[in-house]
Amino acid sequence: MDLSVREEISPEARQPVITYAYLPQYSHTASFERHQALTKYLAATTGLNVRQVFPENFQEHMQMLAQGKIDISYANPFVHALAVERHGAGVFAKIIELTGEATFGGLIISRRDNTEIASLEDCRGKRWIAVDQFSAGGYLFGLVHFIDHGLTPGDFAEIAFAPGPGGKQESVILGVYFGHYDVGTVREGALELLADKIDLAQIRVLARTPRYPGWSYAARPGLAEEVVEQIKQAMLALDRGNPDHRLILEQAAMDRIVSASPEDFQPVRDLVHRTGLQ
Structure with missing residues (x-):
């Protein structure tokens, strides 16, 4: 071995992490098991470094979204109604429940x-x-x-x-x-x-x-539009006719993911205003 031969090795630039969080209505174990396959799929499909993070409670989830510590939020329509109004989060997709409906009660x-x-x-x-x-x-x-x-x-x-x-x-x-x-x-x-x-x-x-509009995906304020679009298109591409995709969706308790806009959730915003909880 000739130790006089040297080669400069530059460390690879570390890809920024895109954080993905499931509102913690269930245990962290359940959240991980439900969305592990989905986050792996998103990372593989987009080439982005998507990682699931685990807020301790609903309040922390909202705080982390407002602080930019959650890039992609999967949450109920109440949380996203507040996040849109308070912090400018952008709803871009919603799920169809396993019942085949876009609503739940x-x-x-x-x-x-x-x-x-x-x-x-x-x-x-x-x-x-x-x-x-x-x-x-x-x-x-x-x-x-x-x-x-x-x-x-x-x-x-x-x-x-x-x-x-x-x-x-x-x-x-x-x-x-x-x-x-x-x-x-x-x-x-x-x-x-x-x-x-x-x-x-x-x-x-x-x-x-x-029954009211169901769970949806929102991006934190300031997340690059091209990143949001990559994530969205990967989600919309999930096809139950594909056995691998079907497993991902069923683990996450979804039938499919479709496009959404803030207007879709007006009925929930109306409830929030009506009860004075905003």
Whole structure:
């Protein structure tokens, strides 16, 4: 080996990371498992260095989006309605649910053996646990449904929000199941997450809320338009007829991803203004 022969090696320029975050309505493990294949697909398809990040809660997700620490946000329409108005985030795509619809709703639940609660009116004076103050299906939709049936926040003995990072939908269901709270609000489909852990027959669905525009993708203010377009086109190219794509979509609990604009979410913005939560 001739050590007199030297070659200068320049380190490769590090590609900027494009951060992708799933609003933490479920545990971080569930968020990772649902979107790992999708983020890998986006990175491979666009050539961008896409990495999933994990905010601890809804509030932190919104703060990170406003601070530029989340480039691509996958979140409920309530969060994006606020993010668009407060910080100028740009909604560019939305999902079609596995039901084939672009809308979803919330559930108002109680324990089946709680004889004091058989209707929404019976929730007056009771303890209500919701997912988060920025949850659409787990709070906003239920709140409006209660208001439409004559109950205001002041009519409840308590309104609590699920504690801790992630896993909040599950926490609401368990809070009701174990009798810590009388009623709870979660999004459609959340009960099935605990089908192998609790006896769902003990949970009564008191009401289903109307359905509203569903989850969407938004880009942080200032993210380069060409980056947003690359991400968007890769998402729109996902085709259920392709077995690999179908697996990616089903893991993420989506039927497909389609184009969207802020106007699509006006019904949710109307709810936000109506309740004074903006």
